[in-house]
Each structure stands twice: as structure tokens, then as C-alpha cells.
Amino acid sequence: MRLLIPAFVLLAGFAGISSFAFVNPSESGVATAEVVTETAKAVDIDITGLAEAMRDPAPELILDVRTPGEFRRGHVPGAVNLPTDVLPSHLGDLEAHRASTIYVICESGNRSARVTSLLLREGFDAVNVLGGTGAWRRARLPIE
Secondary structure, X not given: OOOOEEEEEEEOHHHOEEEEEEEEEOOOOOXXXXXXXXXXOOEXXXXXXXXXXXOOOOOOEEEEOOOHHHHHOOOOXXXXXXXXXXXXXXXXXXXXXXXXXXXXXXXXXXXXXXXXHHHHHOOOEEEEXXXXXXXXXXXXXXXX
């Protein structure tokens, strides 16, 4: 009979990774560890996809997760700023958008990918914008 005892649970927050380790006493009495990893798979679009989505008469939420200073220096038109470091404590503020798609953007697509994974785990329909605001600017798309 094999006995699995939960040894620890490591939640890697914005990385979108949950790891579980189990100690499994073997027949020889030597414990072995087994690690199981689950990742929330982010959906990605590029800036062209975001620009197309913004043409919809009922646009979805564009969530800019950069710092307030970065946001003030220029952002995608209509974007709402909710920085990565405070977002977990403000998930309730996004409840009104649970039934719609949330486009998550940062400067390059790295922070937004982590936030997108978090939102997906929390049951939101979230999409990461690849290339972020940097790619948006380089494409000479409008900035507010």
C-alpha cells in the first residue's frame, strides 16, 4: 500500500505555477519526493489583435498593469491602470468584467503574462497582449 503525505504546497503567485510535493515512503523505507506542477495557460494576442478588438462598439476592458508612472507617460487609449503589485488585493474591482474579455497589457508582455495567468486561475476571461505598450508605440498606434 502506498501512502502519499502532502509535504508542502508552493504557490508561485503571478508565475501561474502551483507545485505540490508528496513524500512517498518506498518499499525500502526510503522516502522519495514527487512534484506535480500545474500551469494556468495564458492566451496571447499581438497589438494588431488588440487594435481589432478595440473596434468593437462594446469594447472589452484593457487592463494596464504597469506602474502609475509608466501609465502616465502614455498608454493604449481607454486602458485602465491597475499595477501588478496591487492587483491581487483588487480582484474584486474586476468583478463587473467577469463576463467579458480582459486584455492585459504592460510594457513588453512579461508582467501582463503573469497577470493573465492569475486572472485565468481566478475564472476571468483574460488575454495577454504580446509586445505590450512598447510594441504599440513602435507601431505608431495612438497613445493617451
